[in-house]
Amino acid sequence: MSNLTVSNGSLALGFVLVIVALIIGYKEKLGIDKDIVIGVVRAIVQLSIVGYILKFVIKTNDIWLTLACFVIIVINAAYNAGKRGNGIPKAFRFSLLAISVGTIVTLGTLVLTGSIKFVPEQIVPVTGMIASNIMVAIGLCYRNMKQTFSDRHQQILEKLALGADVKLASLDILRDSIRSGMQPTIDSIKTLGLVSLPGMMSGLIFAGVDPVKAIKYQIMVTFMLLASTSLGSIISCYLAYKQFYNEQKQLNINLIS
Incomplete structure (x- = not known):
């Protein structure tokens, strides 16, 4: 294994890259400097x-601290996903349930199959990877759902007038929203190895692991992210779409205006 270290001086010099971004933003008047x-x-x-927290948790190697990290990651991811569903009632609850189920199912499968061990140095980083990807997927689902309900509200009203229930009237929107949540993960899978060398694989290679073994880990991560974003997208969408209707199963115009 190679001993990789980054000194404070190297970090300071690396800040030049941030200055490049600031100069571009200033020159082009993008308004993103702040x-x-x-x-x-x-x-x-x-x-x-x-x-520093991870250093302590890994050194302690306590199951309760590991579970506490898991809970904190999931709640924080759900909170941020819920904010992206601003205007959708109970968005935080739906996000929390979707991220919890997606993370637990995926993480449990990895542990049970022996892909990873239930130790903090593996559980905590993998939990973060899973939860963050589900968070992004749910955010895309909410955004697409709100926009599509607004664009197609007349079609939905017509379907309801013809006797369709809320699920049938919303089915096309549900499918589009779930697809939008999963699409970035699917697109990234298509270019693995050809365009991108993802973080897990690159990190292991940097650390001196045999590239072939690093590839196996990356394939595992690919399976993991595909499954988790699928679960998170479908759960959040099937919970959230009902909020666009009132108790009389009428379209909530105030939510899409």
């Missing part, structure tokens, strides 16, 4: 804190 600075500062602070 967002870049805030994002970079938050990333540094958050990653530094998480690094």
Whole structure:
């Protein structure tokens, strides 16, 4: 294994890359300078804190601390996914359930098959990978659902007038929304090895692992992310679409206006 270290001096020099982004934003008048600075500062602070927490958790190797990290990751992912469904009632609850089920099922399968061990140095990072991808997928589902309900509300009203129930009237929107949540994962799978060398694989190769073994881990991660985003997308969509109707099964115009 190679001993990879990044000194504080190297990080300081690497900040030049951030300055490049700031210069581009300033020159093109994109209005994103403040967002870049805030994002970079938050990333540094958050990653530094998480690094020390993970160091403690891994060193302690306690099951309850590991489970606590799992819960914190899932709740935080659900909170951020819920914000992306702004305007959809109970978006946080739906996101929490979808992310919890998707993460538990995927993580449980990996542990039971022996792909990973139930130790903090494996459980915590993998949980973060799964939950973050489901979070992004759910955010895309919510955004697509809100936009499509708004665009197709007249069609839905016609279907309801002809006697369709809310599920039948919303079926096309459900399918489009689930597809939009899964599509980025599917697209990334198509280009694996040809365009992108993903984080898991690159990290292992950097650490000195045989590239062939690193590829096996990446294939496992690919299966993991595909399954988790599928579960998260379908659960969140089937829970959320009902919020676009009132108790009389009429379209909630206020939600899509």
